Amino acid sequence: xxxxxxxxxxxxxxxxxxxxxxxxxxxxxxxxxxxxxxxxxxxxxxxxxxxxxxxxxxxxxxxxxxxxxxxxxxxxxxxxxxxxxxxxxxxxxxxxxxxxxxxxxxxxxxxxxxxxxxxxxxxxxxxxxxxxxxxxxxxxxxxxxxxxxxxxxxxxxxxxxxxxxxxxxxxxxxxxxxxxxxxxxxxxxxxxxxxxxxxxxxxxxxxxxxxxxxxxxxxxxxxxxxxxxxxxxxxxxxxxxxxxxxxxxxxxxxxxxxx
Amino acid sequence: xxxxxxxxxxxxxxxxxxxxxxxxxxxxxxxxxxxxxxxxxxxxxxxxxxxxxxxxxxxxxxxxxxxxxxxxxxxxxxxxxxxxxxxxxxxxxxxxxxxxxxxxxxxxxxxxxxxxxxxxxxxxxxxxxxxxxxxxxxxxxxxxxxxxxxxxxxxxxxxxxxxxxxxxxxxxxxxxxxxxxxxxxxxxxxxxxxxxxxxxxxxxxxxxxxxxxxxxxxxxxxxxxxxxxxxxxxxxxxxxxxxxxxxxxxxxxxxxxxxxxxxxxxxxxxxxxxxxxxxxxxxxxxxxxxxxxxxxxxxxxxxxxxxxxxxxxxxxxxxxxxxxxxxxxxxxxxxxxxxxxxxxxxxxxxxxxxxxxxxxxxxxxxxxxxxxxxxxxxxxxxxxxxxxxxxxxxxxxxxxxxxxxxxxxxxxxxxxxxxxxxxxxxxxxxxxxxxxxxxxxxxxxxxxxxxxxxxxxxxxxxxxxxxxxxxxxxxxxxxxxxxxxxxxxxxxxxxxxxxxxxxxxxxxxxxxxxxxxx
Numbered sequence: 001x002x003x004x005x006x007x008x009x010x011x012x013x014x015x016x017x018x019x020x021x022x023x024x025x026x027x028x029x030x031x032x033x034x035x036x037x038x039x040x041x042x043x044x045x046x047x048x049x050x051x052x053x054x055x056x057x058x059x060x061x062x063x064x065x066x067x068x069x070x071x072x073x074x075x076x077x078x079x080x081x082x083x084x085x086x087x088x089x090x091x092x093x094x095x096x097x098x099x100x101x102x103x104x105x106x107x108x109x110x111x112x113x114x115x116x117x118x119x120x121x122x123x124x125x126x127x128x129x130x131x132x133x134x135x136x137x138x139x140x141x142x143x144x145x146x147x148x149x150x151x152x153x154x155x156x157x158x159x160x161x162x163x164x165x166x167x168x169x170x171x172x173x174x175x176x177x178x179x180x181x182x183x184x185x186x187x188x189x190x191x192x193x194x195x196x197x198x199x200x201x202x203x204x205x206x207x208x209x210x211x212x213x214x215x216x217x218x219x220x221x222x223x224x225x226x227x228x229x230x231x232x233x234x235x236x237x238x239x240x241x242x243x244x245x246x247x248x249x250x251x252x253x254x255x256x257x258x259x
Numbered sequence: 260x261x262x263x264x265x266x267x268x269x270x271x272x273x274x275x276x277x278x279x280x281x282x283x284x285x286x287x288x289x290x291x292x293x294x295x296x297x298x299x300x301x302x303x304x305x306x307x308x309x310x311x312x313x314x315x316x317x318x319x320x321x322x323x324x325x326x327x328x329x330x331x332x333x334x335x336x337x338x339x340x341x342x343x344x345x346x347x348x349x350x351x352x353x354x355x356x357x358x359x360x361x362x363x364x365x366x367x368x369x370x371x372x373x374x375x376x377x378x379x380x381x382x383x384x385x386x387x388x389x390x391x392x393x394x395x396x397x398x399x400x401x402x403x404x405x406x407x408x409x410x411x412x413x414x415x416x417x418x419x420x421x422x423x424x425x426x427x428x429x430x431x432x433x434x435x436x437x438x439x440x441x442x443x444x445x446x447x448x449x450x451x452x453x454x455x456x457x458x459x460x461x462x463x464x465x466x467x468x469x470x471x472x473x474x475x476x477x478x479x480x481x482x483x484x485x486x487x488x489x490x491x492x493x494x495x496x497x498x499x500x501x502x503x504x505x506x507x508x509x510x511x512x513x514x515x516x517x518x519x520x521x522x523x524x525x526x527x528x529x530x531x532x533x534x535x536x537x538x539x540x541x542x543x544x545x546x547x548x549x550x551x552x553x554x555x556x557x558x559x560x561x562x563x564x565x566x567x568x569x570x571x572x573x574x575x576x577x578x579x580x581x582x583x584x585x586x587x588x589x590x591x592x593x594x595x596x597x598x599x600x601x602x603x604x605x606x607x608x609x610x611x612x613x614x615x616x617x618x619x620x621x622x623x624x625x626x627x628x629x630x631x632x633x634x635x636x637x638x639x640x641x642x643x644x645x646x647x648x649x650x651x652x653x654x655x656x657x658x659x660x661x662x663x664x665x666x667x668x669x670x671x672x673x674x675x676x677x678x679x680x681x682x683x684x685x686x687x688x689x690x691x692x693x694x695x696x697x698x699x700x701x702x703x704x705x706x707x708x709x710x711x712x713x714x715x716x717x718x719x720x721x722x723x724x725x726x727x728x729x730x731x732x733x734x735x736x737x738x739x740x741x742x743x744x745x746x747x748x749x750x751x752x753x754x755x756x757x758x759x760x761x762x763x764x765x766x767x768x769x770x771x772x773x774x775x776x777x
Contacts, residue, residue: 135464
């Protein structure tokens with residue numbers, strides 16, 4: 001098990017109960033989708049894993065080591081994160097954005113002058129090639145399209161060769177067709193370099209199409225945890241009946257809700 | 260040749276998947292006979308009907324060498340693949356084993372960018388073609404066009420190969436076609452087509468050429484032998500492969516490394532370096548021209564400085580209340596001057612912002628006004644005004660007001676030019692008038708910098724107002740001037756202390772306001 005989460009709880013200062021006892025184990029190399037509407041606690045869960053949120057109860061084990069403030073730096077070296085709004089530095093080139101993924105292992109003086117070693121640059125170029133953006137290595141990222149920006153985001157997340165990739169709604173800001181190409185990329189990279197991917201989504205159709213396993217979250221509790229091949233839309237719809245608002249079952253739902 | 264290589268085989272079979280589009284170019288005959296010759300056992304070619312047949316022959320060991328077409332790389336990416344790529348062809352006239360998919364249109368076409376191909380007639384290769392289908396599919400997806408959806412286009416013309424696709428565009432049966440750069444360049448080279456007849460509207464990233472593969476579990480010596488023979492073959496025979504004649508075969512790993520390295524650029528471009536050097540040179544020249552001599556500054560000036568500072572000590576605060584009144588007058592001049600500057604700057608600032616100015620002449624006039632008043636120092640302006648309207652506070656107020664109007668209008672214009680235009684468009688689209696758009700989208704966005712700039716100008720005006728008295732425009736500057744003239748240095752130091760304390764208090768105050776408002 002790469003990740004073992006037991007009894008995770010988190011209540012925010014305003015009284016929101018984001019997580020109410022979550023247990024989850026993730027196997028090495030799995031592509032897990034955490035499915036839930038906004039407010040289901042999936043972002044809190046993902047952020048607890050890399051220490052951006054401090055849970056009040058429960059423990060998270062990463063390769064049998066309990067995550068604490070002491071072990072967090074090691075964990076962060078092993079994880080990459082992809083964000084909904086890309087979180088790139090807009091007026092830097094794609095290459096420099098990807099290189100920011102290596103800052104923790106760079107000479108701090110040289111990196112302040114934007115100087116990176118030849119090996120680091122080659123590594124960054126390889127990552128850009130992997131996401132199909134080698135030709136855009138020296139373009140400023142604000143000149144790229146949304147899908148291309150997310151590709152740079154993925155390249156930045158994988159450059160330090162993480163074992164775990166956390167993706168928080170990676171396609172929520174993209175249109176359905178580009179979403180598909182980004183999800184395919186995430187899955188292919190996952191398989192290619194043996195990466196474990198935990199991906200938050202609120203679109204059921206995308207989850208069914210790209211994941212190995214779906215963990216459904218609702219009101220801070222796990223309501224579903226099964227291999228994707230055993231699931232279909234009807235079943236998920238049934239599970240979420242009663243508390244399933246905000247989930248998009250397919251593209252038509254997306255259109256209907258935006259009307 | 261060593262017999263150990265032949266332990267398991269009395270012949271080798273090379274399985275060749277269909278090239279998809281350029282079969283005549285897929286000539287491995289010379290290469291296999293060269294290999295037969297050198298290895299000493301027959302190397303036979305087996306042309307397969309599709310990719311799967313070739314892959315099956317390799318998987319079950321019937322074939323030992325293969326050419327799997329462009330799909331090979333995708334299949335080879337997983338480590339448990341039964342085959343490994345060992346050589347990839349560099350097309351004649353190239354130095355990298357890559358090609359691209361290029362979208363071509365007729366020269367007179369109105370298609371300019373990839374997005375424009377929606378609802379046009381497109382010529383497409385079959386779905387197994389990498390540069391005629393698979394790569395174009397991904398490129399089109401990037402701009403939101405789904406190749407698999409027939410509704411995206413006016414019509415889809417299915418073509419058998421790239422040459423047919425190119426012809427269909429030039430002859431006008433199709434509006435656009437994604438084609439392989441190899442075929443395109445070949446047709447240009449043998450003058451089948453003219454570069455004047457078509458345009459390239461988009462090209463894909465580099466696509467790796469299809470590699471030659473052998474079985475992973477083949478005997479290591481044999482693998483090494485095959486590989487070195489193929490990589491050296493161009494020195495002895497004409498090598499061919501996908502896309503016709505090859506210049507040579509290269510090691511895929513090696514060539515990929517070189518390819519990646521070709522994208523390396525220095526982190527600091529020569530422009531940046533020249534910029535830094537120019538900066539250093541210019542400032543060195545300036546220092547030389549002005550005869551800046553730090554050593555002398557430190558030694559000589561130090562003595563004089565010590566002398567004058569000694570005479571200024573202790574400060575003489577005997578007419579303290581008089582000083583404070585003069586200081587108050589200075590602050591008042593500055594405040595009134597700043598208000599004048601703000602009032603004047605708002606219209607002029609708006610008119611000198613490129614995105615708000617109604618037309619270019621007005622923009623130019625407004626800009627000229629701001630530059631003009633920035634260019635005349637307030638001292639000069641105050642001197643003239645003192646002559647025109649007499650001694651007192653008013654020349655100071657007007658001089659400060661007009662001079663700093665030049666600054667403020669420029670600051671306002673710059674922050675207005677940098678506002679996010681999207682909310683402006685949104686409000687405009689709701690039917691708001693020009694001034695309503697400014698009030699509801701520009702003003703809220705520039706308020707923070709507006710306040711910040713005004714506080715800065717107020718701060719600056721107080722400092723400048725202390726000096727304006729020197730030319731007779733009121734305030735504490737007059738006291739300073741007369742004390743200097745009378746050689747009353749202790750008074751001078753007292754005035755400096757008062758000025759310092761006032762500006763210090765104002766500075767604290769403006770930081771406080773800034774922290775509350777911004």
